[in-house]
Amino acid sequence: MAQALTRAMRDAMAEDPTVHVMGEDVGTLGGVFRITDGLAKEFGEERCTDTPLAEAGILGAAVGMAMYGLRPVVEMQFDAFAYPAFEQLISHVAKMRNRTRGAMPLPITIRVPYGGGIGGVEHHCDSSEAYYVATPGLHVVTPATVEDAYGLLRASIASDDPVVFLEPKRLYWSKADWRPEAPAAVPGIGKALVRRTGTSATLITYGPSLPVCLEAAEAAREEGWDLEVVDLRSLVPFDEDTVVESVRRTGRAVVVHEAGGFGGPGAEIAARVTERCFHHLEAPVLRVTGFDIPYPPPMLEKHHLPGVDRILDTVARLQWEN
Amino acid sequence: MTVQELPGAGASHRSTQPPAWSPRTDAAPLLPDPEPYRVLGTEAADRLDPELMRRCYAELVRGRRYNAQATALTKQGRLAVYPSTVGQEACEIAAALVLEEQDWLFPSYRDTLAAVARGLDPVQALTLLRGDWHTGYDPREHRIAPLSTPLATQLPHAVGLAHAARLRGDDVVALAMVGDGGTSEGDFHEALNFAAVWQAPVVFLVQNNGFAISVPLAKQTAAPTLAHKAVGYGMPGRLVDGNDIAAMHEVLSEAVRRARAGGGPTLIEAVTYRMEAHTNADDATRYRGDAEVEAWKAHDPVDLLERELTARGIIDEAAIQAVRDDAEAMAAALREGMNADPVVDPMDLFAHVYAEQTDRLREQAAMLRAELEAEDQA
Numbered sequence: 127m128a129q130a131l132t133r134a135m136r137d138a139m140a141e142d143p144t145v146h147v148m149g150e151d152v153g154t155l156g157g158v159f160r161i162t163d164g165l166a167k168e169f170g171e172e173r174c175t176d177t178p179l180a181e182a183g184i185l186g187a188a189v190g191m192a193m194y195g196l197r198p199v200v201e202m203q204f205d206a207f208a209y210p211a212f213e214q215l216i217s218h219v220a221k222m223r224n225r226t227r228g229a230m231p232l233p234i235t236i237r238v239p240y241g242g243g244i245g246g247v248e249h250h251c252d253s254s255e256a257y258y259v260a261t262p263g264l265h266v267v268t269p270a271t272v273e274d275a276y277g278l279l280r281a282s283i284a285s286d287d288p289v290v291f292l293e294p295k296r297l298y299w300s301k302a303d304w305r306p307e308a309p310a311a312v313p314g315i316g317k318a319l320v321r322r323t324g325t326s327a328t329l330i331t332y333g334p335s336l337p338v339c340l341e342a343a344e345a346a347r348e349e350g351w352d353l354e355v356v357d358l359r360s361l362v363p364f365d366e367d368t369v370v371e372s373v374r375r376t377g378r379a380v381v382v383h384e385a386g387g388f389g390g391p392g393a394e395i396a397a398r399v400t401e402r403c404f405h406h407l408e409a410p411v412l413r414v415t416g417f418d419i420p421y422p423p424p425m426l427e428k429h430h431l432p433g434v435d436r437i438l439d440t441v442a443r444l445q446w447e448n
Numbered sequence: 449m450t451v452q453e454l455p456g457a458g459a460s461h462r463s464t465q466p467p468a469w470s471p472r473t474d475a476a477p478l479l480p481d482p483e484p485y486r487v488l489g490t491e492a493a494d495r496l497d498p499e500l501m502r503r504c505y506a507e508l509v510r511g512r513r514y515n516a517q518a519t520a521l522t523k524q525g526r527l528a529v530y531p532s533t534v535g536q537e538a539c540e541i542a543a544a545l546v547l548e549e550q551d552w553l554f555p556s557y558r559d560t561l562a563a564v565a566r567g568l569d570p571v572q573a574l575t576l577l578r579g580d581w582h583t584g585y586d587p588r589e590h591r592i593a594p595l596s597t598p599l600a601t602q603l604p605h606a607v608g609l610a611h612a613a614r615l616r617g618d619d620v621v622a623l624a625m626v627g628d629g630g631t632s633e634g635d636f637h638e639a640l641n642f643a644a645v646w647q648a649p650v651v652f653l654v655q656n657n658g659f660a661i662s663v664p665l666a667k668q669t670a671a672p673t674l675a676h677k678a679v680g681y682g683m684p685g686r687l688v689d690g691n692d693i694a695a696m697h698e699v700l701s702e703a704v705r706r707a708r709a710g711g712g713p714t715l716i717e718a719v720t721y722r723m724e725a726h727t728n729a730d731d732a733t734r735y736r737g738d739a740e741v742e743a744w745k746a747h748d749p750v751d752l753l754e755r756e757l758t759a760r761g762i763i764d765e766a767a768i769q770a771v772r773d774d775a776e777a778m779a780a781a782l783r784e785g786m787n788a789d790p791v792v793d794p795m796d797l798f799a800h801v802y803a804e805q806t807d808r809l810r811e812q813a814a815m816l817r818a819e820l821e822a823e824d825q826a
Contacts, residue, residue, distance in 0.1 A: 146615075172615055178645055183604050183638030190608020193593070194616075198608075210634070217598045218605070225582040225594050228800040263801055286803040316806070363806040 149201030220263030253385035270336035294334035324354035327378035387415035409446030535723035542696035603639030629660025678715035690718030
């Protein structure tokens with residue numbers, strides 16, 4: 127996935143001279159995860175810029191650059207390091223189009239490596255998507271496959287609106303059937319995808335939890351469950367129709383994500399599914415999420431992150447009896 | 449006493465020298481003068497450009513009248529709120545006058561007057577404070593960023609825009625305005641640091657008007673002056689009398705020239721005073737005494753220039769009257785413009801959130817449309 131992301135930026139920069147990459151350590155080092163590797167060498171330090179260490183400054187400067195017609199791609203080094211930039215994000219990035227009555231859209235892509243499962247120490251593993259999805263004016267996308275990493279990042283950079291692009295850290299090193307010589311077409315932002323068809327229940331998920339859900343779906347076959355898995359790919363906009371169609375077919379739904387459950391995206395999705403599928407539902411919409419705790423130390427994270435067993439236990443609870 | 453000389457710190461504990469270190473910048477030329485720079489009432493006024501000063505005078509008088517009119521409009525309920533710049537007109541006008549057409553102004557919420565002096569239609573400039581829309585103009589058309597209500601957050605925008613313009617090879621300078629309270633914000637620091645590291649063509653103008661709402665400067669900073677903060681970033685700091693429009697114009701012009709020539713950013717502290725309350729919602733008598741206000745009244749920016757220009761024969765009674773008549777006409781036009789009820793379209797709520805409407809917003813827009821239709825039928 128890391129290479130697909132690099133390639134997406136490289137291709138975008140080659141095609142469009144207004145695309146600029148900026149952030150901490152993105153130049154000479156190529157980023158702490160090497161996602162911007164080689165960009166400074168190929169396009170120069172003016173288009174792939176090592177900035178001072180200041181997230182509000184990085185995003186604030188990107189706002190000014192976008193005001194002048196550039197398309198900045200900003201790297202926030204880690205999920206929890208993006209928080210100093212929240213005022214810029216919420217008060218300016220998300221609102222500039224609205225404040226100026228459409229006169230000044232801001233085509234900024236904010237790449238945030240997020241989530242746990244890599245044994246990182248504190249402040250390196252937050253699942254911060256709930257903060258972003260609660261902010262009108264932002265798009266929020268997260269790829270779960272190598273192909274989507276490329277396609278969604280291209281779509282994000284091409285978008286005339288700001289996009290928070292959440293990169294599941296633990297999938298950076300995932301390899302898959304991706305041919306960099308012929309990357310798949312850009313899927314566009316806001317389209318969910320049925321990754322696995324099934325009949326007994328729908329698992330609704332995104333980003334780092336997709337591989338876990340697919341694994342759980344395989345394991346569930348032994349229990350006699352044929353699970354459908356929907357990958358949201360985009361949290362804002364939320365592709366409600368794909369989700370609703372799936373749940374109406376299967377009659378049961380579980381939302382799975384790493385972020386805490388209270389006020390997490392799963393709460394919203396469960397509510398929407400209930401509103402639109404009430405008469406099709408055989409059981410309440412259930413959620414498997416991270417606990418409502420600050421992200422735990424690495425030696426405890428396996429107990430916190432939704433895993434296959436917790437998903438299967440929850441699926442079992444879908445055999446609802448009044 | 450150095451560390452080596454401390455008792456017990458023998459040579460055996462310190463067998464190596466640290467690698468050679470040389471500072472990146474000589475700090476001395478960056479330091480501001482100890483007193484605010486002044487022109488009016490000094491010998492420097494001998495070299496005033498009469499034409500420029502007549503223009504400054506006319507703009508100052510208009511600015512004063514504009515402040516009075518806008519304040520009156522809050523009393524009539526036409527404006528929700530107006531943060532007055534009475535006493536600070538010289539800063540506002542000079543900021544507008546030193547910019548070329550292609551340059552950009554980044555105003556704070558208090559700097560409506562600077563935007564108007566740059567040529568923005570007064571009614572458009574007031575939509576934020578009237579409440580019909582946040583920004584009533586196209587920022588690109590006027591090269592005036594939206595008035596920023598969050599403090600100092602517009603400063604990094606100015607840096608980014610100036611940086612982008614320079615990358616493109618365009619001759620553009622960004623002038624960003626902030627108050628004394630805003631200098632305590634993190635974005636102030638980050639903006640100055642970025643600007644200096646990138647050598648961006650930006651001028652930072654701090655209007656030190658004495659108070660951040662009610663909190664005096666002494667409780668805001670322990671720095672000798674706000675201009676001194678520049679040194680820590682590696683840019684020059686200038687201290688100037690903010691009520692002296694000739695001094696303001698000169699110092700700002702020099703900084704703009706320097707930025708345009710590739711010399712990088714400058715931090716300017718204009719020492720001025722907010723004669724009125726923070727806004728009409730504030731009671732200034734709770735935090736300051738009459739004597740202080742009276743002392744500043746004696747150093748009024750309009751009077752200062754009027755006295756100097758009259759004494760030098762650059763303006764006379766007839767010219768003063770003509771300028772006042774012009775300001776009166778501007779005020780009348782503003783009153784007329786503001787007395788018309790703004791037409792707002794409720795469907796605008798959804799029109800400018802995203803380039804393409806999301807399903808969610810389409811649904812909510814349909815709900816509102818149905819409510820409006822039901823109201824119409826009732």
